[in-house]
Amino acid sequence: MTQEFTHYLESIKYTSKLSPSDEREVISELETHIEDKLQELTDSGLSEGEAIDTCLVQLGSPTTVARQIYEAYSQGSWKHVLLASMPHLLFGALFALNWWHHIGWLTIALSLVLGTTVYGWWHGKPNWVFSWLGYSLLPVLAVGILLLYLPKGWSLLAIPVYLPLASWWLLHIIIQTAKKDWLFSSLMLLPIPIIIGWFLAISPTGRFTEYSIQQIYSLAPWIGLSFITLALTIATFLRLRQRYLKIGLLAVSGILTLTLVVYYTNGQLNTLSFVGLMIVMWGVFLIPALLERRLRHGRIIPWKRRHTDSPGIGQHA
Amino acid sequence: MYGYQIVKELEARSQGYFKFKEGTLYPALHRLEKSGLVTGKWQMLPNGRQRRYYYITDKGFAKLATERSQWQDFLNAVKLIIQPGASSP
Numbered sequence: 227m228t229q230e231f232t233h234y235l236e237s238i239k240y241t242s243k244l245s246p247s248d249e250r251e252v253i254s255e256l257e258t259h260i261e262d263k264l265q266e267l268t269d270s271g272l273s274e275g276e277a278i279d280t281c282l283v284q285l286g287s288p289t290t291v292a293r294q295i296y297e298a299y300s301q302g303s304w305k306h307v308l309l310a311s312m313p314h315l316l317f318g319a320l321f322a323l324n325w326w327h328h329i330g331w332l333t334i335a336l337s338l339v340l341g342t343t344v345y346g347w348w349h350g351k352p353n354w355v356f357s358w359l360g361y362s363l364l365p366v367l368a369v370g371i372l373l374l375y376l377p378k379g380w381s382l383l384a385i386p387v388y389l390p391l392a393s394w395w396l397l398h399i400i401i402q403t404a405k406k407d408w409l410f411s412s413l414m415l416l417p418i419p420i421i422i423g424w425f426l427a428i429s430p431t432g433r434f435t436e437y438s439i440q441q442i443y444s445l446a447p448w449i450g451l452s453f454i455t456l457a458l459t460i461a462t463f464l465r466l467r468q469r470y471l472k473i474g475l476l477a478v479s480g481i482l483t484l485t486l487v488v489y490y491t492n493g494q495l496n497t498l499s500f501v502g503l504m505i506v507m508w509g510v511f512l513i514p515a516l517l518e519r520r521l522r523h524g525r526i527i528p529w530k531r532r533h534t535d536s537p538g539i540g541q542h543a
Numbered sequence: 544m545y546g547y548q549i550v551k552e553l554e555a556r557s558q559g560y561f562k563f564k565e566g567t568l569y570p571a572l573h574r575l576e577k578s579g580l581v582t583g584k585w586q587m588l589p590n591g592r593q594r595r596y597y598y599i600t601d602k603g604f605a606k607l608a609t610e611r612s613q614w615q616d617f618l619n620a621v622k623l624i625i626q627p628g629a630s631s632p
Contacts, residue, residue, distance in 0.1 A: 286564025
């Protein structure tokens with residue numbers, strides 16, 4: 227493979243976001259096509275350089291090819307939709323049925339989340355695992371909250387240790403996820419601003435009191451509804467093929483669910499909180515994209531524009 | 544048939560009228576495969592290279608018959624429009 231074709235195929239790999247096994251198959255097939263094409267062109271009397279240029283033009287823009295490959299592979303099956311929606315439905319049910327205060331149900335839910343996440347993570351990180359992965363970060367958050375209940379001196383000692391460790395762990399997970407596709411990182415983190423919103427509403431001081439418990443009881447149906455909204459978002463996300471629609475869906479769903487949170491908290495969250503939550507949501511949404519860009523920077527050499535000005539499939543004029 | 548062969552066949556049958564951006568053939572084939580209309584199999588060539596051959600499935604044949612019939616109706620309709628004399632006595 228010449229450098230031009232290596233760049234061409236790298237560009238397709240970067241944009242098509244396939245799993246390693248699918249990527250290998252697609253790239254092998256394209257490589258075979260390129261070899262056949264070059265053979266035919268050089269047999270017809272073209273020089274090597276001319277054959278490469280002609281072949282690249284006739285293959286079409288790598289962006290178009292990669293986008294079409296992405297759309298061919300991006301739709302999840304109904305089984306995957308069910309699996310991916312499950313953690314949101316599970317937590318939605320915990321609140322909608324008021325089972326959130328039963329330690330048994332909570333333990334079952336968290337064990338299921340951790341078990342499924344570990345299973346999915348070690349079995350090729352399928353697309354459905356990322357919604358579970360988001361919830362598996364909850365124990366880390368819970369440890370942070372518990373630290374607030376330590377005796378005053380201990381809290382001051384523990385929090386400076388906890389914050390960098392938790393941030394490092396979160397960043398590590400985001401990086402690992404963004405290596406596959408930043409959209410899955412955003413998908414994974416989508417519940418975080420929602421959970422923070424509800425937490426602020428039920429516990430404005432950051433500590434659980436009797437008032438917080440009463441608040442959860444009164445808000446439980448709406449908390450459940452927000453998780454069910456997330457489940458519907460994930461289901462739609464997995465069934466959509468087009469990337470721009472997936473991005474739009476996550477953005478709109480995040481804003482609508484946060485608005486729902488603020489609306490149903492009956493004034494517990496003021497405008498400043500809403501703005502803060504919106505910033506967190508956009509951060510959750512955009513940081514993985516920026517991270518992915520940074521991770522990939524330098525790996526891809528920009529594709530020469532002269533080869534990209536033709537449409538994907540066209541008629542011979 | 545394999546991808547490159549399909550491109551060449553299409554070009555030959557349309558007498559050079561249809562020229563695909565060849566890279567876009569593969570996403571189309573993979574979509575058909577995911578819909579169960581074709582199936583792809585890797586085959587080892589005598590020179591050690593591998594090629595992916597595509598075979599139409601029973602579901603694909605059924606779909607092809609429907610699509611072919613629709614295209615035929617469409618072509619007949621267009622023909623009636625552009626050659627009105629041909630259909631009238």
